[in-house]
Amino acid sequence: MIRSWTGVFKCAALLAVAFFGAAGGAEAAWVNSDIADFPAGAKAPAYHDDFHRSVNHDWLSKAKIRKGEVRIDSFSERSDEVEAQIKKLFKDRSLNSHEAALVQKFHGMLRDWKSRDRLGMEPVIPYVKRIEAIKDMEGLTAYLTDSRDPHLGSQLFDIGVMADRRDATNNTVAIATTGLLLTDADEYRAKELSPYAKRRKAANDEYIVKLLQKAGYDRKQAETMNEGLFRVENKLAERAMGLKEIYSPAAQAAIYNVRTKEQLTKASANFPLTAVIDSLGYGDSREFVLMEPKWLNSLNELYRPENLEDIKSYLIIRTLLSTANLLDRETRGWAVEHGNAVMGSSGAIPDDKYAYEMVSAYLGEPLGRLYAEKYADPKTKARIEEFIAKVVGYYRNMLHGESWLSESTRNKAVTKLDNLTVRVAYPDKWEDFSALDFKDTKEGGNLVEAVAAIADFERLRDVKLVNTKVDRSKWLADPQEVNAYYSPSDNSINIPAGILGGAFYSPKGGEEELLGGIGMVIGHEITHAFDTNGSQFDENGNFVNWWTEADRKAFDKRSKKISDYFSTLEVMPGVKADGELVLSEAIADLGGLSCVTAIGRGVPGFDFSKFFKAYARLWRNRKTKEAEEQRIKEDVHPLSYLRTNVNVQQIPEFYTAFGVKPGDGMYLAPEERVALW
Ligand SMILES: [Zn+2]
Structure with missing residues (x-):
């Protein structure tokens, strides 16, 4: 990849000292001019020096750096040009393909703040209630294996089709961790969080407690639930690969662990891994690749009655985090504040830019077709x-x-x-999107349901690739x-x-x-x-x-x-x-x-x-x-x-x-x- 990519939660940092004060030691040949408040000075250094x-x-x-953004660079400048072109596509009534209808409908819903404010948290509440109603481990398993529930990101592992490493012409199914809010498993394992992770966690805590309160919990409950989430993450991080390990050359071999379904069932005595895999539609795969076998041990230790409430908290919070940007103005505002606290930005990007970014994130492929055909x-x-x-x-x-x-x-x-x-x-x-549709606000739909439909479409499309040849x-x-x-x-x-x-x-x-x-x-x-x-x-x-x-x-x-x-x-x-x-x-x-x-x-x-x-x-x-x-x-x-x-x-x-x-x-x-x- 030529450029870095940053996900919503893969963010953050803090450095409490001023960078360009009197730093001790030898003077560096170059100063880090990437940082925004570096004083550029009136005079350019010589080519031969910096x-x-x-x-x-x-x-x-x-x-x-503009309001709500964290950087300006050649990539963002070029992105501005692409964005200007794509914004014309949102309004172009001469486009009559199904892809255009999807993109324009989703865009219209994103811009319809009146309806969004009227609905408030309503679209996500049924998802929260379903998790809240779980009474025991059987109930939890029933929830996780309910194929009708889109789960909105609230599963305990990730799964998807990828090319098999032994024979890359064949598809196989990979099982991976869901990722951690503080990104690096090493942070959780350290005696104490680094100042960098501490600051991120503080921002997360504040944001999560606010979201839970808005979803109907009182402050005390919200704080307890957030602690539960952190306990779950700590457990899942216990034996998960840290960033250093993930990025080391040895990781390429370490993550390739082929398992049959029987082996997976055996390796997952408490957590109903293969039952969830079946419910998601991946169960017929000839083989599976278990990317982190040790992490699965942690998941099994976690999946016990004494941890039920913590697991429920984890699932509820992840559901709220995955939908905050799809709800009303206030909730979206909190998501922005959280991003600012973590990434050092200030203010919010304009509504039209936000809508553009959301369409790109959720409907990037159909949007890409419209873009390519026009520009x-x-x-x-x-x-x-x-x-x-x-x-x-x-x-x-x-x-x-x-x-x-x-x-x-x-x-x-x-x-x-x-x-x-x-x-x-x-x-x-081009990919066929004819099987994807969702209801407009006027038809009683909302953004959460639209995103659930998109996720479901993508999962079913992925499932169809099980046991097939890779389409290059x-x-x-x-x-x-x-x-x-x-x-x-x-x-x-x-x-x-x-x-x-x-x-x-x-x-x-x-x-x-x-x-x-x-x-x-x-x-x-x-x-x-x-x-x-x-x-x-x-x-x-x-x-x-x-x-x-x-x-x-x-x-x-x-x-x-x-x-x-x-x-x-x-x-x-x-x-x-x-x-x-x-x-x-x-x-x-x-x-x-x-x-x-x-x-x-x-x-x-x-x-x-x-x-x-x-x-x-x-x-x-x-x-x-x-x-x-x-x-x-x-x-x-x-x-x-x-x-x-x-x-x-x-x-x-x-x-x-x-x-x-x-x-x-x-x-x-x-x-x-x-x-x-
Ligand atoms: Zn690269």
């Missing part, structure tokens, strides 16, 4: 496809030239590259997304139409802008096929070791040099970057830039200074301190200013283009430079 800040000086001086240019798609073929050609040369690899591993890497599936702009065929024409991204992806399970790069604009791509730009922009994005995604995770999958997407032992050792050594270098960089006073966390994305950045630089070398009269500046513009970024701390702790992507400075530092042409010399802030001695590819 390239990122120098190139982006004007932009950084002027960039303002995606087939000529751009063709040009980018052609361009990708050129990038792949250079990448092939690069792999052939990797003398640290044995010939056999090198050849296998090239085979993997030659089998790469390339998806650009929008899919050739399927897209992993929506066309309007301003992002890009690599998928190891089908060895594909996915470049949606959304990212084909703004700072990333302009049809009028020169070779330098093309390579420094979308070229870099493409090179980054291709490199994911050969990063610490992707390199564990073969050309068909199977989880197979195609490396000799010596080559893997050499790979690990080169990787370690990269993560070690990142870990030396101070990103806030007293805080170093987490080199292990960002390693896979750092490898993708370095490989991507290395590849497009090689293409530039072959272009007559190529202006490297222009190229590196275009590249630095990609990563211009300002965000709240809280969002930055979250990124440092939880995000696999290096910080934006490091994505510029660290990467260009490794490229010889950068030194000549800007006259960088020993002693300059950007200088790194040749023997200290890092690269995997």
Whole structure:
């Protein structure tokens, strides 16, 4: 992935000290200009001292984070353009497809605050009451296995179809944890929550107690229920994988635990795992992949009569959290306040932007079809496809030239590259949404029921894939997304139409802008096929070791040099970057830039200074301190200013283009430079 993604609850942070006060120790070569209240100053630093800040000086001086938002960057600027186009689709009465009807109806309901305020909490109350009415463990099992109940996110595990790792042409069913409100299981296991998690928990507590009171509980009850939720989370976190483990290369093997249904039944003596799986429709799968067997032990220890009230509290609270943004103005306002407390934003985004984001979140696919049909240019798609073929050609040369690899591993890497599936702009065929519908407010419907219908539609669609072959024409991204992806399970790069604009791509730009922009994005995604995770999958997407032992050792050594270098960089006073966390994305950045630089070398009269500046513009970024701390702790992507400075530092042409010399802030001695590819 080229950009980080942040879910509603995957957020938060706190740093109690001022960042740019007198920090002790040696003066860092670069300051973290990603943070919003960094004083930009009147004068730009020299290119050779802090390239990122120098190139982006004007932009950084002027960039303002808008109300209710946590960041401004090249991605958000491009997203504004996409949003403006999509807002026209909401009003376009000439659109008459079923997809348009769904999108416009849902959008209309989101904007209908009068009806929403009239209904208040009413839409979610029946869901809460059903959980509240549970009297004993039999009742709890009956609730969880009731296939007519959409549960609104209140299950005790997650389930879904995914490609089988042994044979990626087949679908299998994966069983995973539901995730934790404080994201990282390690936080729950620590003797004491970190200041970062404490602050998030305080914001969660306040928000949850308010929601429960509005749902009819008194304050005392609400507080007790919230404590119950935390006890459940503590238990589920006890043996769950922490973020460090999830993001380590070893996780790829650790999460692949094939089980038959009988084995699952045996492994889950208390919790009716297979009965719930049956009720959800996944029961006929030939096999299952249990991602975290130890976590299942915790779930079984939890599923006992003495914990019944806590489990009910957990389910009720998750139901309320998953619907707060679909209720009345007051409840939506609390969701905004909670987001602000966690992420350091202030105020709320405008109603029309909120509605746009909600439609994108819940009906992203049908919306994507409307977007692509109206705004995606087939000529751009063709040009980018052609361009990708050129990038792949250079990448092939690069792999052939990797003398640290044995010939056999090198050849296998090239085979993997030659089998790469390339998806650009929008899919050739579209999903069928004709089976999805929900009632408008005028017909007695509401947003909660609409979202329940969408979730049910998606589950049934997923269930149909059980025991089938993987359909590789399927897209992993929506066309309007301003992002890009690599998928190891089908060895594909996915470049949606959304990212084909703004700072990333302009049809009028020169070779330098093309390579420094979308070229870099493409090179980054291709490199994911050969990063610490992707390199564990073969050309068909199977989880197979195609490396000799010596080559893997050499790979690990080169990787370690990269993560070690990142870990030396101070990103806030007293805080170093987490080199292990960002390693896979750092490898993708370095490989991507290395590849497009090689293409530039072959272009007559190529202006490297222009190229590196275009590249630095990609990563211009300002965000709240809280969002930055979250990124440092939880995000696999290096910080934006490091994505510029660290990467260009490794490229010889950068030194000549800007006259960088020993002693300059950007200088790194040749023997200290890092690269995997
Ligand atoms: Zn990436």
